[in-house]
Amino acid sequence: MTELPWIERAAGAPYFVTAQGEPWTPIGQNDAISWPELEGLFRRRDLPGVERHLRHLRDSGVTCLRLMLEYAQGNHRFLERPAGRFVPAMVQLWDDLFRLCERVGMRVLLTPFDTFFTWVRWRHHPYNAANGGPCSSRTRLLVCPETREFVKARLAFATRRWGGSGVIFAWDLWNEMHPAQAENRHGAFAEFIDDVGPFLRNLETELHGRAHLQCVSVFGPELLSSPAIADPIFRHPRLDFASSHFYESGTIDHPADTVAPALAVGRLTRDALGHITDLRPFLDSEHGPIHSFKDRHSTLPEEFDDEYFRHIQWAHLASGGAGGGMRWPNRSPHVLTPGMRTAQAALSRFLPLVDWPRFRRRNISDDIGLRGDAAHVFGCGDARQAVAWLLRPGLEDAPAARGKRLLHRVARGTGASLTLTLPGLDPGAYEAVLWDTRAGRECGRLRAVAEGPAGLALPLRLSGPDLALAIRPI
Numbered sequence: 001m002t003e004l005p006w007i008e009r010a011a012g013a014p015y016f017v018t019a020q021g022e023p024w025t026p027i028g029q030n031d032a033i034s035w036p037e038l039e040g041l042f043r044r045r046d047l048p049g050v051e052r053h054l055r056h057l058r059d060s061g062v063t064c065l066r067l068m069l070e071y072a073q074g075n076h077r078f079l080e081r082p083a084g085r086f087v088p089a090m091v092q093l094w095d096d097l098f099r100l101c102e103r104v105g106m107r108v109l110l111t112p113f114d115t116f117f118t119w120v121r122w123r124h125h126p127y128n129a130a131n132g133g134p135c136s137s138r139t140r141l142l143v144c145p146e147t148r149e150f151v152k153a154r155l156a157f158a159t160r161r162w163g164g165s166g167v168i169f170a171w172d173l174w175n176e177m178h179p180a181q182a183e184n185r186h187g188a189f190a191e192f193i194d195d196v197g198p199f200l201r202n203l204e205t206e207l208h209g210r211a212h213l214q215c216v217s218v219f220g221p222e223l224l225s226s227p228a229i230a231d232p233i234f235r236h237p238r239l240d241f242a243s244s245h246f247y248e249s250g251t252i253d254h255p256a257d258t259v260a261p262a263l264a265v266g267r268l269t270r271d272a273l274g275h276i277t278d279l280r281p282f283l284d285s286e287h288g289p290i291h292s293f294k295d296r297h298s299t300l301p302e303e304f305d306d307e308y309f310r311h312i313q314w315a316h317l318a319s320g321g322a323g324g325g326m327r328w329p330n331r332s333p334h335v336l337t338p339g340m341r342t343a344q345a346a347l348s349r350f351l352p353l354v355d356w357p358r359f360r361r362r363n364i365s366d367d368i369g370l371r372g373d374a375a376h377v378f379g380c381g382d383a384r385q386a387v388a389w390l391l392r393p394g395l396e397d398a399p400a401a402r403g404k405r406l407l408h409r410v411a412r413g414t415g416a417s418l419t420l421t422l423p424g425l426d427p428g429a430y431e432a433v434l435w436d437t438r439a440g441r442e443c444g445r446l447r448a449v450a451e452g453p454a455g456l457a458l459p460l461r462l463s464g465p466d467l468a469l470a471i472r473p474i
Contacts, residue, residue, distance in 0.1 A: 004102055004166030007213060009240055014281045015322050015356040016213075016241075019166075023356040026109065026169065027344055028057075028064040029327040030286060032071040033093060035334040041093045042077075047100070054104040060341040061348025064169050066109040066285055066326050069094070069158060072117040075124055083126040083133040083150055086157060094162060101167045109285060109326075111172035111217070112154050115141075115181065142174070142182035142192050155200050163204055163212065170213035172285065173197060176245060177216050177233070179226055189216070189232040197238045213240040217285055220244045220268065234275035234282075244272055245286035246312075246325065253291035255300070255308055257395055257409035259376070262311035266378045269319035270363040279360065284316055284325035293330035304398040304408045305331070306339030311391065311411070313347055314437055314468060318389035320363045320380035323347075346440025353433050353470035359385050362424075369421030369455065374413075375462060383426045386471040389437075390420070390462055411465040420458045420469075425450040428473055432458050435468040443467075447474065 005018040016024045031038055037053045040046025057065075070079040070090075079090050101108060118125055119138055127133035127147060134146035141147060155171070162168065173196055182188035197214055204211035218233045223244070234242045247253045251264035265284070272282050289308070292298045300308065313324025324347050329336055361380040368379045368388065379388040392413035427450050434444040450456040456471065 004105060004107065006166045006210065007107065007169045009213065009281065010357040012279070013357055013359050014276075014279045014320070014361065015359060016281060017357050021357065023351070024063065025348075025351050025356065026064040026107075026283060026323040026326070027348055028062045028066065028323075029329065029336055029340075030066045032068065032073075032114075032334070033097075034071055034073060034077055035329075037335055038097070041097055043089055044092065044096065047096055050097070051100050051104065054100055054106050056341075058104050058106060061345040062106070062341075063348075064107045064109055064326075066111070066172070068114040068175065069110060069112050069154070070118075071114045072121055072125065073114075078126055079154065080150075081126045082131065084153065091161070098162045098165060098167050102165055107167055107169040109169050109172055110158070111175040112151065112158070113175060115175045115178075119181075139180060139183055142177070143185060143188045148192070148195060152196060152199050155196070156203055159200065159204050159212075160207060164208050168212045170215060170240070171200065172215055172217050172243065173200070174216050176219045177229065178219060178222060179229065186226060186228045189229055190236060193232055193236050193238055201238075215239050215241050215243045217243045217245060220246050221249060230275050234272065235277060239280070241281040241283070241322070242272065242276055243283055243285040244268070246284045247287065247290055249291070252287055252312075253289060254296065255289055255292070255408070257411075258304065258307040258311050259391060259393060259395060259409075259411050261308055262315040262378075262391055263376060265312050265315040265325070266319045266365055266376075269316055269321045270365060273320050273363050281322040282320070283322045286328050287312060287325055288328040288330040290328065290330050293332075299330075299332045301398060301408065302337050302339065304410060306337055306343065307410050309336075309340045310343040310346075310437060311466070313343060314389045314466070315378050315391075317347065318378040318380060318387050318468065319365060320361050342440070343437075346437055349440050350435050350437075350468060350470065353435075353472070354385060354387060355472070361385075361387070364423060367423045369419075369423075371419040374416035374418045377420070379422065381422060381424055381471070383424060384473055386422050386425065386456075386469075388420065388422065388469045388471070390460075390467045390469075392416075392462065392465045394465075413462075413465055415461060415463045417459070417461055420460055421455045422450075422458070422471060423455040425456050425471070427452055430456055430471055431474050433470045433472075434460075435470065436464070437466055437468050438464070
């Protein structure tokens with residue numbers, strides 16, 4: 001078994017590389033230790049089945065899972081019980097999972113708590129003072145000094161036991177920071193990061209000679225009602241990259257079509273990059289139809305959901321995000337569909353067309369010229385490379401399920417000729433590789449010359465509902 005290299009930030013580009021300097025992109029989704037595909041870990045009920053699942057993910061282009069050390073939807077997956085005592089069965093579960101990930105070549109974006117279930121099931125949680133824990137109220141989770149020490153102890157335990165491995169891509173120090181967890185004190189976000197981040201970084205450096213990357217995450221809609229929290233989320237100097245959760249109301253959390261969610265992701269990614277001032281990477285580490293699933297008790301029709309998923313990942317990548325974003329399944333059962341795995345594989349095969357460690361991209365979606373109104377356009381670029389994705393605005397009814405007409409609508413359209421003009425490229429000859437996002441393969445090449453301010457003009461025939469492009473110097 002070859003030891004997995006650690007993941008680092010690319011020097012001077014908002015993407016990731018291995019410790020050997022090879023490009024690495026997070027392609028994956030959120031999973032949980034009690035969901036169907038990983039539930040065989042508990043008490044070692046089916047370790048071979050979990051390994052087969054991880055190998056299938058790897059073969060589908062998946063490079064990373066986002067996982068919570070404690071997913072507290074029930075009472076049998078607490079990592080500590082009582083607070084400060086690590087449950088042997090859970091420690092064994094994580095021992096096994098890290099061993100399997102190392103063997104298969106899968107990495108993990110790891111966060112110490114599922115703060116949603118910690119909040120809604122607070123009366124059961126071991127950290128509750130009523131259960132002998134350190135915290136008098138869930139509204140003090142981020143600011144209680146005693147609780148802070150338990151958080152540090154949990155992270156210390158984790159890195160001492162598992163942190164020497166390159167399986168850990170990065171630490172999400174706190175899942176979905178929210179003012180309600182800090183007595184509505186917005187300044188508590190930076191205080192938490194300033195305390196917990198250096199503690200973990202210093203301990204890892206002492207133990208392993210280096211430290212894993214760090215971020216914190218936020219429930220994206222909270223940025224609208226509490227704009228002051230954007231600074232620690234996107235610009236805190238102690239964090240290595242930025243992360244947000246794309247759950248925009250209506251478009252993403254309860255989609256009626258597959259185009260509006262893509263437009264929302266393009267806009268949210270552009271807005272996130274606008275907050276960042278130091279070229280740190282950005283990725284959406286949670287998205288999905290949460291309102292449809294959780295509140296309306298509805299699982300999206302599979303074919304519709306597959307296109308919704310595919311559109312979101314290409315909008316994220318082409319707008320300047322690292323990878324395609326990380327779906328929270330929000331399906332019954334809580335797993336991604338085969339079509340979503342196909343979409344992840346198609347994205348992974350596109351990645352080698354771009355020199356990510358030297359791609360100093362900026363979002364150029366609003367600057368790209370498009371003759372006519374045949375498509376929505378998403379793009380990012382620098383002086384030598386660009387990535388673009390075109391999406392037809394035409395919609396039609398999705399296929400009916402079980403004889404019922406669906407209200408959901410999917411992207412369609414007949415062929416259209418158009419000219420795409422990309423700004424900002426240095427003068428010279430370029431090649432555009434055209435990519436079929438559904439089939440996951442190249443579908444053509446174009447050559448053109450960029451001549452100063454006029455940009456690079458590419459005449460295209462858009463024969464399907466969407467098309468991706470990788471533009472690079474010849």
